[in-house]
Amino acid sequence: MDISELDLTTAHKKLLEKEVTSVELTEYCLDRIKKHDSKVKAFVTVSKEEALEEAAKADQMIASEERSSYLTGVPYSAKDVIMTEGLETTASSNILKGYKSSYDATGIKKIKKQGGVLLGKTNCDAFAHGASTENSDFFVTKNPWDQTRVPGGSSGGSAASVAAGEAFYSLGTDTGGSIRQPASFCGLVGLKPTYGRVSRNGLISMTSSTDCLSIVTRDINDAAVVLENIAGEDIKDATCAREPVPSFSAGLRQGPPSNFKIGLPKEFFEENISPEVQEKIEQAIKQFKELGAEIVEVNLPSAPLGVAVYYILTPSELSSNLERFDGIRYGYSAATDKDQTPADLFEVYTKTRGQGFGDEAKRRIMMGTFALSSGYFDAYYLKASKVRTIIIKEFKQAFKEVDVLLSPTSPHLPFKIGEQIDDPLTMYLEDIFLSAVSLAGLPAVSINCGFATKDGTELPVGMQLIGNHFDETKLLQVAKVYEQMNTWHKKRPEL
Numbered sequence: 001m002d003i004s005e006l007d008l009t010t011a012h013k014k015l016l017e018k019e020v021t022s023v024e025l026t027e028y029c030l031d032r033i034k035k036h037d038s039k040v041k042a043f044v045t046v047s048k049e050e051a052l053e054e055a056a057k058a059d060q061m062i063a064s065e066e067r068s069s070y071l072t073g074v075p076y077s078a079k080d081v082i083m084t085e086g087l088e089t090t091a092s093s094n095i096l097k098g099y100k101s102s103y104d105a106t107g108i109k110k111i112k113k114q115g116g117v118l119l120g121k122t123n124c125d126a127f128a129h130g131a132s133t134e135n136s137d138f139f140v141t142k143n144p145w146d147q148t149r150v151p152g153g154s155s156g157g158s159a160a161s162v163a164a165g166e167a168f169y170s171l172g173t174d175t176g177g178s179i180r181q182p183a184s185f186c187g188l189v190g191l192k193p194t195y196g197r198v199s200r201n202g203l204i205s206m207t208s209s210t211d212c213l214s215i216v217t218r219d220i221n222d223a224a225v226v227l228e229n230i231a232g233e234d235i236k237d238a239t240c241a242r243e244p245v246p247s248f249s250a251g252l253r254q255g256p257p258s259n260f261k262i263g264l265p266k267e268f269f270e271e272n273i274s275p276e277v278q279e280k281i282e283q284a285i286k287q288f289k290e291l292g293a294e295i296v297e298v299n300l301p302s303a304p305l306g307v308a309v310y311y312i313l314t315p316s317e318l319s320s321n322l323e324r325f326d327g328i329r330y331g332y333s334a335a336t337d338k339d340q341t342p343a344d345l346f347e348v349y350t351k352t353r354g355q356g357f358g359d360e361a362k363r364r365i366m367m368g369t370f371a372l373s374s375g376y377f378d379a380y381y382l383k384a385s386k387v388r389t390i391i392i393k394e395f396k397q398a399f400k401e402v403d404v405l406l407s408p409t410s411p412h413l414p415f416k417i418g419e420q421i422d423d424p425l426t427m428y429l430e431d432i433f434l435s436a437v438s439l440a441g442l443p444a445v446s447i448n449c450g451f452a453t454k455d456g457t458e459l460p461v462g463m464q465l466i467g468n469h470f471d472e473t474k475l476l477q478v479a480k481v482y483e484q485m486n487t488w489h490k491k492r493p494e495l
């Protein structure tokens with residue numbers, strides 16, 4: 001058996017068939033990390049001892065037939081904005097360097113209970129602000145398909161760890177595209193659930209009204225399995241919905257929905273899409289037609305305003321969420337820094353935040369504070385909120401006509417490290433097809449739809465499918481029929 005070819009669900013089957021142990025799977029991943037992570041740089045923390053202990057426990061669970069789900073015994077990684085008790089959780093920011101979580105996020109707790117094995121924490125753009133991991137205060141993660149290119153972001157470390165075969169799946173977050181775009185750049189499946197489907201308890205808040213704990217896997221089946229095990233009502237998050245959680249994997253076994261209809265948002269296809277991406281998306285649409293899907297054009301006139309609205313509302317929310325990092329309660333403090341001599345409490349705040357936050361966090365705090373300030377609130381925050389309501393209505397209208405919507409995930413192939421970093425506006429436009437979906441709280445998945453060759457290297461292309469609120473079952477069913485027609489998800493980068 002070649003462990004490198006296993007996905008999450010087959011790895012688990014091999015565990016049950018006693019062909020492999022959880023300790024062996026974990027050692028395999030730790031070995032991959034040791035061999036390749038100096039190049040890929042997906043991890044900020046590797047928790048080797050803890051992982052081996054959890055694996056030994058999982059083996060016992062399996063031996064005594066206590067295993068509760070597919071997650072038992074399978075190693076995974078988690079983005080460094082997700083709280084993991086006893087381990088450092090830094091959000092890849094200097095201000096949180098050295099901060100140890102005092103509790104597990106609800107998603108982590110659920111996986112732990114089922115005997116999941118956490119390998120460590122993955123790099124991201126600091127506080128999840130970005131689309132390339134270049135905004136990490138620590139280092140840049142490399143795309144395993146081409147190490148001169150970005151893996152996407154902000155959950156770039158999560159996606160890279162799965163693409164590099166260092167973990168079987170990863171938990172990340174998606175606030176405006178941060179799971180879908182890196183999944184697309186790394187040739188994987190990236191699932192952002194409906195807002196409220198999964199608890200936000202234990203996520204370092206970026207934008208409370210759009211943050212979603214999200215999933216990166218090798219295929220659709222694995223994404224369904226992880227989702228059904230982390231989703232559901234949570235007393236610790238009042239925005240987490242009471243909606244019952246169906247078995248998404250059972251939903252997949254039922255096959256595709258009959259006579260499904262796919263909508264192509266006209267406004268998205270009018271954007272500047274690179275020829276390589278355009279070609280693969282057209283091929284995918286053709287394949288859906290061959291499958292018998294009805295394809296129609298739909299209008300989402302306000303969706304292109306998504307990025308503009310997103311960059312008013314999210315800085316506003318995050319400027320308030322980041323207020324708690326004041327040098328008193330968490331992580332770095334100028335008060336205890338030998339090189340700083342704050343004269344009073346006010347200077348503790350200013351020096352801590354001045355030193356601890358990177359440029360992008362500061363830029364967003366300033367934008368948000370400005371948008372919320374008196375005299376500007378109506379012109380910016382209020383207006384953007386109204387446009388958000390219109391965006392939601394337009395999506396709702398579209399879902400009266402179609403089952404899912406389809407678009408590229410990113411308008412282009414993964415870009416070169418350094419190519420866009422000095423141009424924040426270009427970077428913000430990375431999420432042109434993703435922000436509106438987040439503002440509307442809809443579930444969406446990015447799935448690989450082939451490879452394009454650029455400068456002699458094969459690079460993955462991603463397609464976004466968007467579902468109606470709480471209809472992840474249908475979304476995943478449609479994604480799965482497409483996946484079954486192709487073999488791209490079986491391809492692995494050479495490292």
Ligand code: GLN
Binds near residue numbers: 153174178179206
């Ligand atoms: N790229 C977007 C941003 O920089 C999305 C981030 C996210 O989803 N966390 O805000």
